Amino acid sequence: MAEGDNSQEKTEEPTPKRLQKAREDGQIPRSKELSTSLVLIVGALSLWVFGGIIFNGAKKIFTSNFTIERELLFDDKQMVIHLTSAALEAILAISPVMFALVLAAILGPLALGGWMFSGKSLLPKLSRISPLSGFKRMFGLKSLVELLKSWAKVLVIAACTILLFFSLENSILYLNQEPDRQAIVHAVDLVMLGAIVLAISTLLISIIDVPFQIYDFTKKMKMSLQEIKDEHKETEGKPEVKQRIRRLQYEMSQRRMMEDVQGADVVITNPTHYAVALKYHGEGMEAPVLVAKGVDEVALKIREIAKAHQVPIIESPALARSVYTYTRIGKEIPEGLYVAIAQVLAYVYQLNQYFKGEGPRPKQPVFPVPPNLRA
Incomplete structure (x- = not known):
């Protein structure tokens, strides 16, 4: 239906913007x-x-x-x-x-x-x-x-x-x-x-x-329903434009997230459907921080970047799903996962020592996930 069509029956109550505009035009009871x-x-x-x-x-x-x-x-x-x-x-x-x-x-x-x-x-x-x-x-x-x-x-x-x-x-x-x-x-x-x-x-x-x-x-x-829709478009912007803006914002956040994977300390996978990247350093950081997470194609991309930059990749389905579900990007992991992630970091340290020829190859432990944090 064309905009400005006056053939529609005006059955809807006026919006605050319509009343404000009428007041500015001198139209009041x-x-x-x-x-x-x-x-x-x-x-x-x-x-x-x-x-x-x-x-x-x-x-x-x-x-x-x-x-x-x-x-x-x-x-x-x-x-x-x-x-x-x-x-x-x-x-x-x-x-x-x-x-x-x-x-x-x-x-x-x-x-x-x-x-x-x-x-x-x-x-x-x-x-x-x-x-x-x-x-x-x-x-x-x-x-x-x-x-x-x-x-x-x-x-x-x-x-x-x-x-x-x-x-x-x-x-x-x-x-x-x-x-x-x-x-x-x-x-x-x-x-x-x-x-x-x-x-x-x-x-x-x-x-x-x-x-x-x-x-x-x-x-x-x-107002008619069409007038309300037109006013909403003028106020909030066209849905197509808003959708494109959201898509661009999402793409930018994804690029930043993938860049953060390069500096991660470990990537935990499902092994194929989930991937989470964690970073931890003792200075001013009380607990490991989630720098990236994703499923399916995004998870695959995280694993590819981790391999390209020699970031250790650990397979632990339960822990990967738990971190993915209960942690937001840029935030510290829940307190209930401290022990499991500490064991992951210790295991990564032992692997690094092994690859340097300074110790035996460690055996991957079972990382405990509390029942209340299982996903």
Whole structure:
């Protein structure tokens, strides 16, 4: 199947790399309804909490500007001073509410999707002005959901308004029977209560919108099996290349191993299927070290190199299999094989003495292999 084939059904969950790339492109789940609800709720609550500060600030501005002396009205400099003072007073009065609204506008989007800044989302895209893409957006599932949300917002707010009105009907109707000052304060409290309730009612839409946005985003991010395979190839490399690299690494390690056979002290064989090469010298080496091992063709190659470089070859099937199985190349032999390998090295030393004409030909002993180390 050709790469990039979009005919496959996208049924697989998105990979972490796909999600990271989408985030870098500015594609994350967002809920405008949740952000709007938080701003409305914070705005209504901040007006309730800081309403006294706003009232006192407005009172101070009106008092200051309605008590200006007549002579100062014709002084341009004094008018500028009064205007500046009134502007500063207004800014100080509304600053707590504005700060709360700005904070809600920043933190609202973070509630779903987290913090994200991507310049790619600002770049122009032809798909945004494509008529075909426009029709898909107009008649797609998302457009239908947006339409339903708009109607739902109208219905929810209208229903909450009607319920609120009937619950506060007596308080509203009897405002005209209260003293002026008390009626004004009471009316402001009713208005603020209504604003808070209606703002909170918008959360009903957000409760529906947030799961839908998560579902819609996950659906867009889903991948086909071919896309997952292609991504794996890009990340890990093509299997053919990886296999060739492993083969080259194996060949290099084999060459190094065969070079180490030349300096081995003894090669123990099966005699045909297994071959292990050991090296030991007393300086800084607590036990003999396995420098090479192999089976079949590799074992044959080890024996050929050993013969070419006059490395003693000892036949001991059980010991050869045991060393091959329980020792890694470059590591010391297991402690349980110390006695057997010591006898091998002693036998090799006696053979060398014999070939030099300095002793009788030794008889090869049976090298003991513990039962727990038999292979």
